[in-house]
Amino acid sequence: MSLPNTHRNDLRYDLRLISSLISSSSRVLGLGCGEGELLHSLKTQKDSLCTGIELDADLVSKGVAKGLNIVQGDLNEEMEDYGDKTFDYVVLSQTLQQIFDPARVIRSMLRIGHKGIVSFPNFSHFENRCQLFFKGKAPVSSQLPYQWHNTPNIRVITIRDFREYAREVGFTILEEIAINTDNNDKSGRRIRFLSNLRATYGIFLIGEPA
Amino acid sequence: MSEYIEHDVQGVSAGIVEKQYFEAEELVLDNGQALGPVIIAYETHGRLNADRDNVIWICHALTGDSHVAGYYSEEDEKPGWWDFMVGPGKGIDTDRYFVVCSNVLGSCQGSTGPGSINPETGNPYGLNFPVLTLGDMVKAQKALLDHLGIRKITAVVGGSVGGMQVLEWCLRYPEFVRAAIPIAATTRHSALAIAFNEVARQAIMADPNWNHGDYYFGNKPDLGLAVARMIGHITYLSDESMRLKFGRRLQDKFDFSYNFEADFQVESYLRYQGKKFVERFDANSFLYITKAADYYDLGQEHGRGSVVDAFAKTRARYLVISFTSDWLYPTYQSREMVKAMKKSGLEVSFCEIEASWGHDAFLLPSTTLSNMINGFLYNVSSQYAPQ
Numbered sequence: 001m002s003l004p005n006t007h008r009n010d011l012r013y014d015l016r017l018i019s020s021l022i023s024s025s026s027r028v029l030g031l032g033c034g035e036g037e038l039l040h041s042l043k044t045q046k047d048s049l050c051t052g053i054e055l056d057a058d059l060v061s062k063g064v065a066k067g068l069n070i071v072q073g074d075l076n077e078e079m080e081d082y083g084d085k086t087f088d089y090v091v092l093s094q095t096l097q098q099i100f101d102p103a104r105v106i107r108s109m110l111r112i113g114h115k116g117i118v119s120f121p122n123f124s125h126f127e128n129r130c131q132l133f134f135k136g137k138a139p140v141s142s143q144l145p146y147q148w149h150n151t152p153n154i155r156v157i158t159i160r161d162f163r164e165y166a167r168e169v170g171f172t173i174l175e176e177i178a179i180n181t182d183n184n185d186k187s188g189r190r191i192r193f194l195s196n197l198r199a200t201y202g203i204f205l206i207g208e209p210a
Numbered sequence: 211m212s213e214y215i216e217h218d219v220q221g222v223s224a225g226i227v228e229k230q231y232f233e234a235e236e237l238v239l240d241n242g243q244a245l246g247p248v249i250i251a252y253e254t255h256g257r258l259n260a261d262r263d264n265v266i267w268i269c270h271a272l273t274g275d276s277h278v279a280g281y282y283s284e285e286d287e288k289p290g291w292w293d294f295m296v297g298p299g300k301g302i303d304t305d306r307y308f309v310v311c312s313n314v315l316g317s318c319q320g321s322t323g324p325g326s327i328n329p330e331t332g333n334p335y336g337l338n339f340p341v342l343t344l345g346d347m348v349k350a351q352k353a354l355l356d357h358l359g360i361r362k363i364t365a366v367v368g369g370s371v372g373g374m375q376v377l378e379w380c381l382r383y384p385e386f387v388r389a390a391i392p393i394a395a396t397t398r399h400s401a402l403a404i405a406f407n408e409v410a411r412q413a414i415m416a417d418p419n420w421n422h423g424d425y426y427f428g429n430k431p432d433l434g435l436a437v438a439r440m441i442g443h444i445t446y447l448s449d450e451s452m453r454l455k456f457g458r459r460l461q462d463k464f465d466f467s468y469n470f471e472a473d474f475q476v477e478s479y480l481r482y483q484g485k486k487f488v489e490r491f492d493a494n495s496f497l498y499i500t501k502a503a504d505y506y507d508l509g510q511e512h513g514r515g516s517v518v519d520a521f522a523k524t525r526a527r528y529l530v531i532s533f534t535s536d537w538l539y540p541t542y543q544s545r546e547m548v549k550a551m552k553k554s555g556l557e558v559s560f561c562e563i564e565a566s567w568g569h570d571a572f573l574l575p576s577t578t579l580s581n582m583i584n585g586f587l588y589n590v591s592s593q594y595a596p597q
Binding site: 051068071072082086 | 527553555563585
């Protein structure tokens with residue numbers, strides 16, 4: 001049986017940036033962690049103590065086979081079992097747009113973690129706007145590869161929406177990273193100007209209000 | 211628990227293995243009683259390393275035995291009960307680990323049990339054999355561990371009642387256990403599980419040959435034990451697996467017999483399993499082990515009723531595995547222990563594997579199961595490997 005070997009440079013560009021926000025030897029919880037690409041990298045490269053929550057049994061088994069601690073289950077229910085500030089970081093990577101009650105998830109994240117990291121595809125990227133504006137069709141892109149009828153994304157979020165949401169729900173944005181990635185997300189660059197128009201993803205480091 | 215499910219030999223076999231015996235002069239049981247001498251049958255695979263810590267300790271289920279993998283001889287038709295999992299390059303890699311599996315105290319596959327000779331009378335113990343706990347069984351395994359000079363266990367692994375022993379190992383000897391894999395297990399039997407066991411026990415005790423456990427010189431309660439096994443087999447399967455495996459198909463006939471013969475395949479299967487079982491198992495052992503499993507309550511025994519408090523006393527890293535179609539120890543019971551482990555701040559993984567084969571799924575080849583166990587063990591053992 002061969003053992004997977006994920007090198008840091010194999011990491012998706014957005015995950016590399018998330019990793020850059022996390023200090024070494026931290027306790028990290030990954031929500032909807034999949035087979036744990038980010039967690040494995042944090043564990044091996046940054047000596048972090050990682051735990052993941054994932055609903056899909058196949059992905060859980062693959063992550064466990066890599067040596068990660070992953071609990072299969074619903075992230076709302078699983079988060080309830082942890083005491084306050086159990087983790088240094090709680091990461092919700094590209095899952096926010098699929099969550100029914102985002103405020104509940106974010107509040108739980110900041111209860112059990114000192115800081116939260118939330119990332120999501122930016123629906124207001126200009127290519128998406130163009131598809132809607134010129135073609136009159138629901139946007140389909142490499143970041144949003146689904147048709148309207150089979151998408152798991154039940155929330156349409158933009159970078160600007162998330163900033164407003166922070167005020168509404170009452171959490172603080174400690175750092176905001178907007179990125180533009182290539183088609184397979186392996187590489188990309190940071191966007192510092194007109195990010196809501198030009199970025200494919202938004203990554204936010206959040207905390208409780210000061 | 212139906213350990214001898216037929217399956218293909220996957221990959222390289224663990225090879226020829228010999229049943230070994232360890233004798234302890236005396237074992238003080240949880241009830242204070244001293245039992246002795248105690249013999250424990252066991253087998254080992256692989257080599258113990260210089261640090262004496264590359265050990266995978268396997269606990270078998272209710273009616274299993276120490277023969278976990280490989281063959282007793284060239285002519286042997288069947289390998290050990292977990293042959294697909296244990297062997298060179300397999301889920302539990304015998305090239306890397308020293309694997310030990312022993313027959314539980316109270317059983318009848320080489321270890322001391324109610325069918326053994328009571329030194330005080332010169333006759334089999336029968337019902338004079340002391341009532342055992344799962345803790346006693348683990349205590350006997352610990353005596354074997356000491357005898358083998360093992361310093362630490364990389365992981366204790368087991369399914370079903372074996373999984374309950376895995377948990378008991380973590381609680382009783384936390385300093386010896388680095389990791390644990392309870393599979394299709396529970397911290398205590400539900401009313402459903404106790405109910406099935408009780409019907410099975412009643413089947414044995416209602417057999418006139420049982421004779422209050424005193425049958426070793428005459429006819430054995432084979433009919434009762436066979437019915438007990440038939441009940442067991444129903445609980446190890448699932449509605450889905452029985453539908454797929456048998457449906458309403460008839461056995462070697464085109465029409466019903468209308469005379470209470472085994473018409474349906476499922477009837478024939480259960481009768482066959484029952485008949486086969488009485489050749490290898492002792493009815494009194496069945497009574498003692500099922501009762502020990504029914505009495506077991508991890509939270510009550512180790513945490514004053516709290517499973518969280520109990521697990522807080524352990525230090526192992528856990529991989530908890532359940533199966534979707536298991537209705538004997540359903541997934542919610544595994545989730546309860548995972549919850550308690552999380553609340554105790556322990557490192558834990560949990561996976562519910564999609565399987566139609568019910569409680570017995572852990573005894574059937576599954577790449578998901580093998581890969582997950584392999585990777586988990588590799589990670590735990592590398593953590594402690596000399597730098």
